[in-house]
Amino acid sequence: MHILLVEDEPTIADIVVHALRTDGFEASHCLTGRDALALARTEHFDLAVLDVGLPDIGGFALCRELRRGRDLPVIFLTAHNAEAERILGLEIGGDDYVTKPFSPRELVARVRVVLRRMHHDAPTAATGFVHDAEGKRITYRRRLLDLTRYEYGLLAALLQRPGAVLSRTQLMDRVWGDAMDSSDRTVDTHIKTLRAKLRDVAPDADPIRTHRGLGYSLEADATIAGTAHE
Structure with missing residues:
Protein backbone atom coordinates (compact mmCIF):
# COMPACT_ATOMS: atom_id res chain seq x y z
CA MET A 1 0.00 0.00 0.00
CA HIS A 2 1.35 3.41 -1.03
CA ILE A 3 0.69 6.32 1.34
CA LEU A 4 1.00 10.00 0.40
CA LEU A 5 2.01 12.27 3.29
CA VAL A 6 1.71 16.03 2.79
CA GLU A 7 3.26 17.78 5.79
CA ASP A 8 5.27 21.01 5.84
CA GLU A 9 7.15 20.25 9.07
CA PRO A 10 10.11 18.02 8.11
CA THR A 11 10.65 16.69 11.64
CA ILE A 12 7.07 15.43 11.90
CA ALA A 13 7.18 14.10 8.34
CA ASP A 14 10.38 12.11 8.97
CA ILE A 15 8.85 10.45 12.04
CA VAL A 16 5.60 9.58 10.24
CA VAL A 17 7.35 8.24 7.13
CA HIS A 18 9.62 6.09 9.31
CA ALA A 19 6.62 4.72 11.23
CA LEU A 20 4.75 3.91 8.01
CA ARG A 21 7.72 2.18 6.39
CA THR A 22 8.50 0.24 9.57
CA ASP A 23 4.93 -1.09 9.44
CA GLY A 24 5.35 -2.25 5.84
CA PHE A 25 3.85 0.66 3.88
CA GLU A 26 5.42 2.48 0.97
CA ALA A 27 5.40 6.19 1.84
CA SER A 28 6.04 9.34 -0.21
CA HIS A 29 6.34 12.77 1.40
CA CYS A 30 5.61 16.21 -0.05
CA LEU A 31 6.18 19.53 1.71
CA THR A 32 3.51 21.44 -0.24
CA GLY A 33 0.15 20.85 -1.81
CA ARG A 34 1.45 21.74 -5.28
CA ASP A 35 4.18 19.12 -5.02
CA ALA A 36 1.56 16.58 -3.92
CA LEU A 37 -0.69 17.34 -6.91
CA ALA A 38 2.25 16.98 -9.29
CA LEU A 39 3.27 13.65 -7.74
CA ALA A 40 -0.30 12.34 -7.77
CA ARG A 41 -0.41 12.79 -11.54
CA THR A 42 2.33 10.18 -11.96
CA GLU A 43 1.98 7.93 -8.89
CA HIS A 44 -0.89 5.80 -7.55
CA PHE A 45 -1.70 6.23 -3.87
CA ASP A 46 -3.97 4.10 -1.69
CA LEU A 47 -4.43 6.76 1.04
CA ALA A 48 -3.36 10.34 1.72
CA VAL A 49 -2.43 11.92 5.07
CA LEU A 50 -2.85 15.68 4.69
CA ASP A 51 -1.81 18.49 7.02
CA VAL A 52 -4.66 21.02 7.12
CA GLY A 53 -2.36 24.04 7.54
CA LEU A 54 -0.13 23.79 4.48
CA PRO A 55 1.68 26.97 3.34
CA ASP A 56 0.31 27.02 -0.22
CA ILE A 57 -2.91 24.99 -0.52
CA GLY A 58 -5.08 24.26 2.51
CA GLY A 59 -5.52 20.60 3.34
CA PHE A 60 -9.27 20.70 2.67
CA ALA A 61 -8.81 22.25 -0.79
CA LEU A 62 -6.00 19.80 -1.52
CA CYS A 63 -8.30 16.92 -0.59
CA ARG A 64 -10.84 18.06 -3.19
CA GLU A 65 -8.15 18.36 -5.88
CA LEU A 66 -6.59 14.97 -5.14
CA ARG A 67 -9.99 13.31 -5.31
CA ARG A 68 -11.01 14.71 -8.67
CA GLY A 69 -11.74 11.68 -10.84
CA ARG A 70 -10.51 9.14 -8.28
CA ASP A 71 -11.43 7.50 -4.98
CA LEU A 72 -8.81 8.31 -2.34
CA PRO A 73 -9.22 7.82 1.43
CA VAL A 74 -7.92 10.84 3.39
CA ILE A 75 -6.78 11.36 6.98
CA PHE A 76 -6.35 14.99 8.07
CA LEU A 77 -3.62 16.24 10.43
CA THR A 78 -4.00 19.54 12.25
CA ALA A 79 -2.46 21.53 15.09
CA HIS A 80 -5.90 22.86 15.95
CA ASN A 81 -8.45 21.18 18.19
CA ALA A 82 -11.44 23.26 17.09
CA GLU A 83 -14.64 21.24 16.82
CA ALA A 84 -15.85 23.24 13.80
CA GLU A 85 -12.69 22.40 11.85
CA ARG A 86 -12.94 18.70 12.68
CA ILE A 87 -16.58 18.66 11.56
CA LEU A 88 -15.71 20.47 8.31
CA GLY A 89 -12.98 17.96 7.56
CA LEU A 90 -15.37 15.06 8.00
CA GLU A 91 -18.19 16.76 6.08
CA ILE A 92 -16.05 17.21 2.97
CA GLY A 93 -15.37 13.48 2.99
CA GLY A 94 -12.38 13.02 5.29
CA ASP A 95 -12.15 9.48 6.61
CA ASP A 96 -10.39 10.36 9.87
CA TYR A 97 -8.95 13.34 11.72
CA VAL A 98 -5.82 13.39 13.93
CA THR A 99 -4.85 16.35 16.12
CA LYS A 100 -1.21 17.23 16.77
CA PRO A 101 0.67 16.20 18.83
CA PHE A 102 -0.09 12.57 18.04
CA SER A 103 1.51 9.16 18.40
CA PRO A 104 3.01 7.89 15.12
CA ARG A 105 1.94 4.37 16.06
CA GLU A 106 -1.64 5.57 16.55
CA LEU A 107 -1.60 7.28 13.15
CA VAL A 108 -0.34 4.09 11.49
CA ALA A 109 -3.11 2.13 13.25
CA ARG A 110 -5.68 4.62 11.94
CA VAL A 111 -4.26 4.26 8.43
CA ARG A 112 -4.73 0.50 8.65
CA VAL A 113 -8.31 0.87 9.90
CA VAL A 114 -9.26 3.23 7.06
CA LEU A 115 -7.63 1.01 4.44
CA ARG A 116 -9.46 -2.05 5.74
CA ARG A 117 -12.73 -0.14 5.58
CA MET A 118 -12.04 1.15 2.09
CA HIS A 119 -10.56 -2.01 0.57
CA HIS A 120 -12.13 -2.02 -2.92
CA ASP A 121 -11.55 -5.60 -3.96
CA ALA A 122 -13.25 -7.29 -1.01
CA PRO A 123 -16.90 -8.36 -1.44
CA THR A 124 -19.25 -5.84 0.15
CA ALA A 125 -21.41 -8.32 2.03
CA ALA A 126 -23.86 -5.72 3.30
CA THR A 127 -24.81 -4.74 -0.23
CA GLY A 128 -24.28 -7.85 -2.35
Whole structure:
Protein backbone atom coordinates (compact mmCIF):
# COMPACT_ATOMS: atom_id res chain seq x y z
CA MET A 1 0.00 0.00 0.00
CA HIS A 2 1.35 3.41 -1.03
CA ILE A 3 0.69 6.32 1.34
CA LEU A 4 1.00 10.00 0.40
CA LEU A 5 2.01 12.27 3.29
CA VAL A 6 1.71 16.03 2.79
CA GLU A 7 3.26 17.78 5.79
CA ASP A 8 5.27 21.01 5.84
CA GLU A 9 7.15 20.25 9.07
CA PRO A 10 10.11 18.02 8.11
CA THR A 11 10.65 16.69 11.64
CA ILE A 12 7.07 15.43 11.90
CA ALA A 13 7.18 14.10 8.34
CA ASP A 14 10.38 12.11 8.97
CA ILE A 15 8.85 10.45 12.04
CA VAL A 16 5.60 9.58 10.24
CA VAL A 17 7.35 8.24 7.13
CA HIS A 18 9.62 6.09 9.31
CA ALA A 19 6.62 4.72 11.23
CA LEU A 20 4.75 3.91 8.01
CA ARG A 21 7.72 2.18 6.39
CA THR A 22 8.50 0.24 9.57
CA ASP A 23 4.93 -1.09 9.44
CA GLY A 24 5.35 -2.25 5.84
CA PHE A 25 3.85 0.66 3.88
CA GLU A 26 5.42 2.48 0.97
CA ALA A 27 5.40 6.19 1.84
CA SER A 28 6.04 9.34 -0.21
CA HIS A 29 6.34 12.77 1.40
CA CYS A 30 5.61 16.21 -0.05
CA LEU A 31 6.18 19.53 1.71
CA THR A 32 3.51 21.44 -0.24
CA GLY A 33 0.15 20.85 -1.81
CA ARG A 34 1.45 21.74 -5.28
CA ASP A 35 4.18 19.12 -5.02
CA ALA A 36 1.56 16.58 -3.92
CA LEU A 37 -0.69 17.34 -6.91
CA ALA A 38 2.25 16.98 -9.29
CA LEU A 39 3.27 13.65 -7.74
CA ALA A 40 -0.30 12.34 -7.77
CA ARG A 41 -0.41 12.79 -11.54
CA THR A 42 2.33 10.18 -11.96
CA GLU A 43 1.98 7.93 -8.89
CA HIS A 44 -0.89 5.80 -7.55
CA PHE A 45 -1.70 6.23 -3.87
CA ASP A 46 -3.97 4.10 -1.69
CA LEU A 47 -4.43 6.76 1.04
CA ALA A 48 -3.36 10.34 1.72
CA VAL A 49 -2.43 11.92 5.07
CA LEU A 50 -2.85 15.68 4.69
CA ASP A 51 -1.81 18.49 7.02
CA VAL A 52 -4.66 21.02 7.12
CA GLY A 53 -2.36 24.04 7.54
CA LEU A 54 -0.13 23.79 4.48
CA PRO A 55 1.68 26.97 3.34
CA ASP A 56 0.31 27.02 -0.22
CA ILE A 57 -2.91 24.99 -0.52
CA GLY A 58 -5.08 24.26 2.51
CA GLY A 59 -5.52 20.60 3.34
CA PHE A 60 -9.27 20.70 2.67
CA ALA A 61 -8.81 22.25 -0.79
CA LEU A 62 -6.00 19.80 -1.52
CA CYS A 63 -8.30 16.92 -0.59
CA ARG A 64 -10.84 18.06 -3.19
CA GLU A 65 -8.15 18.36 -5.88
CA LEU A 66 -6.59 14.97 -5.14
CA ARG A 67 -9.99 13.31 -5.31
CA ARG A 68 -11.01 14.71 -8.67
CA GLY A 69 -11.74 11.68 -10.84
CA ARG A 70 -10.51 9.14 -8.28
CA ASP A 71 -11.43 7.50 -4.98
CA LEU A 72 -8.81 8.31 -2.34
CA PRO A 73 -9.22 7.82 1.43
CA VAL A 74 -7.92 10.84 3.39
CA ILE A 75 -6.78 11.36 6.98
CA PHE A 76 -6.35 14.99 8.07
CA LEU A 77 -3.62 16.24 10.43
CA THR A 78 -4.00 19.54 12.25
CA ALA A 79 -2.46 21.53 15.09
CA HIS A 80 -5.90 22.86 15.95
CA ASN A 81 -8.45 21.18 18.19
CA ALA A 82 -11.44 23.26 17.09
CA GLU A 83 -14.64 21.24 16.82
CA ALA A 84 -15.85 23.24 13.80
CA GLU A 85 -12.69 22.40 11.85
CA ARG A 86 -12.94 18.70 12.68
CA ILE A 87 -16.58 18.66 11.56
CA LEU A 88 -15.71 20.47 8.31
CA GLY A 89 -12.98 17.96 7.56
CA LEU A 90 -15.37 15.06 8.00
CA GLU A 91 -18.19 16.76 6.08
CA ILE A 92 -16.05 17.21 2.97
CA GLY A 93 -15.37 13.48 2.99
CA GLY A 94 -12.38 13.02 5.29
CA ASP A 95 -12.15 9.48 6.61
CA ASP A 96 -10.39 10.36 9.87
CA TYR A 97 -8.95 13.34 11.72
CA VAL A 98 -5.82 13.39 13.93
CA THR A 99 -4.85 16.35 16.12
CA LYS A 100 -1.21 17.23 16.77
CA PRO A 101 0.67 16.20 18.83
CA PHE A 102 -0.09 12.57 18.04
CA SER A 103 1.51 9.16 18.40
CA PRO A 104 3.01 7.89 15.12
CA ARG A 105 1.94 4.37 16.06
CA GLU A 106 -1.64 5.57 16.55
CA LEU A 107 -1.60 7.28 13.15
CA VAL A 108 -0.34 4.09 11.49
CA ALA A 109 -3.11 2.13 13.25
CA ARG A 110 -5.68 4.62 11.94
CA VAL A 111 -4.26 4.26 8.43
CA ARG A 112 -4.73 0.50 8.65
CA VAL A 113 -8.31 0.87 9.90
CA VAL A 114 -9.26 3.23 7.06
CA LEU A 115 -7.63 1.01 4.44
CA ARG A 116 -9.46 -2.05 5.74
CA ARG A 117 -12.73 -0.14 5.58
CA MET A 118 -12.04 1.15 2.09
CA HIS A 119 -10.56 -2.01 0.57
CA HIS A 120 -12.13 -2.02 -2.92
CA ASP A 121 -11.55 -5.60 -3.96
CA ALA A 122 -13.25 -7.29 -1.01
CA PRO A 123 -16.90 -8.36 -1.44
CA THR A 124 -19.25 -5.84 0.15
CA ALA A 125 -21.41 -8.32 2.03
CA ALA A 126 -23.86 -5.72 3.30
CA THR A 127 -24.81 -4.74 -0.23
CA GLY A 128 -24.28 -7.85 -2.35
CA PHE A 129 -21.71 -6.18 -4.61
CA VAL A 130 -18.19 -7.25 -5.54
CA HIS A 131 -15.93 -4.47 -6.81
CA ASP A 132 -12.88 -5.24 -8.96
CA ALA A 133 -11.21 -1.83 -8.80
CA GLU A 134 -8.27 -2.69 -11.08
CA GLY A 135 -10.56 -4.05 -13.79
CA LYS A 136 -13.15 -1.33 -13.14
CA ARG A 137 -15.90 -3.96 -12.93
CA ILE A 138 -18.73 -4.31 -10.44
CA THR A 139 -20.75 -7.46 -9.93
CA TYR A 140 -24.19 -7.33 -8.30
CA ARG A 141 -25.81 -10.55 -7.12
CA ARG A 142 -23.27 -12.49 -9.18
CA ARG A 143 -24.12 -10.60 -12.37
CA LEU A 144 -21.60 -8.32 -14.04
CA LEU A 145 -23.12 -4.86 -14.46
CA ASP A 146 -22.92 -3.15 -17.87
CA LEU A 147 -22.07 0.37 -16.71
CA THR A 148 -21.05 3.57 -18.43
CA ARG A 149 -17.96 5.39 -17.18
CA TYR A 150 -19.93 7.71 -14.94
CA GLU A 151 -22.33 5.05 -13.68
CA TYR A 152 -19.31 3.00 -12.67
CA GLY A 153 -17.74 6.02 -10.93
CA LEU A 154 -20.93 6.75 -9.00
CA LEU A 155 -21.40 3.20 -7.80
CA ALA A 156 -17.71 2.84 -6.92
CA ALA A 157 -17.88 6.02 -4.82
CA LEU A 158 -20.97 4.79 -2.96
CA LEU A 159 -19.44 1.33 -2.44
CA GLN A 160 -16.38 2.93 -0.91
CA ARG A 161 -18.43 4.12 2.05
CA PRO A 162 -21.56 1.96 2.51
CA GLY A 163 -24.16 3.73 4.63
CA ALA A 164 -22.46 7.14 4.38
CA VAL A 165 -24.42 9.97 2.75
CA LEU A 166 -22.44 11.53 -0.10
CA SER A 167 -23.58 14.94 -1.28
CA ARG A 168 -23.98 15.80 -4.96
CA THR A 169 -20.91 18.03 -4.64
CA GLN A 170 -18.82 15.18 -3.26
CA LEU A 171 -19.97 12.87 -6.03
CA MET A 172 -19.31 15.53 -8.67
CA ASP A 173 -15.76 15.99 -7.36
CA ARG A 174 -15.04 12.26 -7.32
CA VAL A 175 -16.71 11.21 -10.56
CA TRP A 176 -16.89 14.29 -12.81
CA GLY A 177 -13.66 15.96 -11.72
CA ASP A 178 -12.52 16.31 -15.33
CA ALA A 179 -15.87 17.59 -16.63
CA MET A 180 -16.14 21.05 -15.13
CA ASP A 181 -19.17 22.03 -17.23
CA SER A 182 -21.39 19.35 -15.65
CA SER A 183 -24.07 20.33 -13.12
CA ASP A 184 -25.11 18.52 -9.96
CA ARG A 185 -28.34 17.51 -11.74
CA THR A 186 -26.11 15.24 -13.80
CA VAL A 187 -25.69 13.13 -10.64
CA ASP A 188 -29.48 12.68 -10.37
CA THR A 189 -29.74 11.60 -14.00
CA HIS A 190 -27.03 8.98 -13.68
CA ILE A 191 -28.41 7.72 -10.35
CA LYS A 192 -31.72 7.13 -12.17
CA THR A 193 -30.11 5.07 -14.93
CA LEU A 194 -27.96 3.22 -12.41
CA ARG A 195 -31.03 2.30 -10.36
CA ALA A 196 -32.72 0.95 -13.48
CA LYS A 197 -29.79 -1.36 -14.18
CA LEU A 198 -29.79 -2.61 -10.58
CA ARG A 199 -33.54 -3.27 -10.78
CA ASP A 200 -32.96 -5.37 -13.90
CA VAL A 201 -30.82 -7.66 -11.72
CA ALA A 202 -32.90 -7.54 -8.54
CA PRO A 203 -36.41 -6.04 -8.93
CA ASP A 204 -37.10 -6.61 -5.22
CA ALA A 205 -34.22 -4.44 -3.98
CA ASP A 206 -33.26 -0.77 -4.13
CA PRO A 207 -29.85 -0.40 -2.44
CA ILE A 208 -29.39 3.27 -3.39
CA ARG A 209 -31.12 5.64 -0.96
CA THR A 210 -32.02 9.26 -1.66
CA HIS A 211 -31.61 11.70 1.24
CA ARG A 212 -33.60 14.78 0.31
CA GLY A 213 -31.45 17.89 0.37
CA LEU A 214 -28.37 15.89 1.36
CA GLY A 215 -27.38 13.36 -1.30
CA TYR A 216 -27.25 9.59 -1.77
CA SER A 217 -26.08 6.53 0.12
CA LEU A 218 -25.75 2.81 -0.44
CA GLU A 219 -27.66 1.08 2.33
CA ALA A 220 -27.37 -2.42 3.78
CA ASP A 221 -30.15 -4.86 2.97
CA ALA A 222 -30.62 -8.27 4.64
CA THR A 223 -31.80 -9.95 1.42
CA ILE A 224 -28.85 -8.63 -0.56
CA ALA A 225 -26.40 -9.58 2.18
CA GLY A 226 -27.61 -13.16 2.04
CA THR A 227 -27.08 -13.30 -1.68
CA ALA A 228 -23.52 -12.07 -1.32
CA HIS A 229 -22.60 -15.06 0.83
CA GLU A 230 -24.17 -17.77 -1.32
